[in-house]
Amino acid sequence: MVTKEEIMKIAILSKLFVADDEIDGLTEDMGKIIAFADTINNAADEGTDFDHINHLSNVLREDVVVPSLDREKILANAKDSDEGCFLVKNIMK
């Protein structure tokens, strides 16, 4: 059974706020979903090792510099930027 405390902890890890009036409904919904997910733990099947669909392996190439995206264009989508950089509130005092 999933508890409110667990949901609050997961919310912190997910960088989400859960409002007081949402927590009960969310805990109930998550409880149902996780109970459903839990059905796989009753599976008699141990499973089969899975690497990747189509068994792909890494494709290597020479490390050659190619044109990339334009800095001004990238920054145009940011709400705040300054001197060619993304702007955030200071992290260290």
Next chain:
Amino acid sequence: MSESKIAGLHRMLENKEISCQELTQAYLDAMERDNGSLNAYVTATPESALETAAAVDEKLARGESIGLLEGIPMTLKDNISTDGIRTTCCSKILENYVPIYDATVWKLLRQQNAVLLGKTNMDEFAMGSSCENSCFGGAKNPHNVNHVAGGSSGGVASAVGGHLAVYGLGSDTGGSIRQPASFCGIVGMKPTYGAVSRYGLIAYASSFDQIGPITTNVEDAAIVFDAISAYDEMDSTSQGRQGEPVCRTLKNDIKGMKLGIAREYLDGVRDDVRQAVEQAAEVYRSLGAEIVFFDLPALKYALPVYYILACAEASSNLGRYDGIRYGYKAESYSDVNDMIKKTRSTGFGEEVKKRILLGTYVLSSGYYDAYYKKAQKLRGTLVSAFSDAFRSCDVILAPTVPMTAFENGHAVSDPVETYLTDICTVPVNITGLPGISVPCGYDAKGMPIGMQIIGNSFEEAKILNAAWQYENAARIYKPSDFGVKL
């Protein structure tokens, strides 16, 4: 106009029976008239559409030949990046986001002068089965606007089924192309994982996501698939189409083809849907194909495996939305952490937050082995089970959805019940296989029923061939009353 298929419209353009600008304008006028009812488009691009159309007309005036998709009006789901055109994923968190590069699929089509009419509605971040999780409100079903178009590519299906575009591209992570195509009475194909580049598709669950065509008929799906299935160095999982263009074998005889029906696919499916699929099997028999029944017990794991793995990948993929580099940013906050939390909590809708939380839960310390690792192993079991099945049949026949389109606002409130509607579509995404949905009947209310043809890896040619033969023999498709009059 008496033609709505790509090849027919192409001939009309070449024979100068209609100009590309007239054709495009007809679709723009229909959008103006009908989008209020269908809510299929969230962004219209009339200026660039008419500009491309004018370029195609100039080519034709100079006597130059044009490609099959050149000048054909189409649409893209709003999670496919379009340079300079707003791409929102129908989420508040990306409401004003304008990509600065094209998705590879759009680059390929743009180079062929495809006429983009606009971007279409979807469940937020492709999470949902009704299109009602869109921040713009849901797209409506062109067969009855009191019903949903399905999801998550509901806008594309509504636009194509409502004749507000000749074809469109959607994305399919757990059924998001096939399910709305089924609900709207049209064709939708999810290609093999890796056949179509995912570069520029805004990620939901990267090991499941695949772009594919939504069309009114099987031939158009084959034409569009041939155009977009190319190896792309920008997608590390890209392999491209394996083999010759699928259009070449589309109309081949299917005598002796073995179609498998897994009994588990028919469990819990509504009676009228099951009967429609059984009738389709009869049509196949009359075409000389063989129907073989088999058991696929691993199917019972498919739905929990899908939701565990897809949400785990989503929780990681959606970590990038922090308000710093693009998208919505909270107005007032105390520090960076507070800003990120407020941005995400306000910017994401309820379903998206729920899936991020579930994904974070199954990946968190103490739960990883029981959920994520176990689900990954059962994914391996499902891959082997399907691989075994294809030793005794060429393709698998199944319902696309256990029911038909539900009424607006009636998506079940219980979260698990809602997820159960995806039971027939998710196995294909878990295993990376190709699947196509084609219309196979109508329920008592006149809402379309769809069936699914599933193939082995990179065998799109086989499922399209089987789909075309059925479509041609059964003649189920009925155009809706909306859009450009045919």
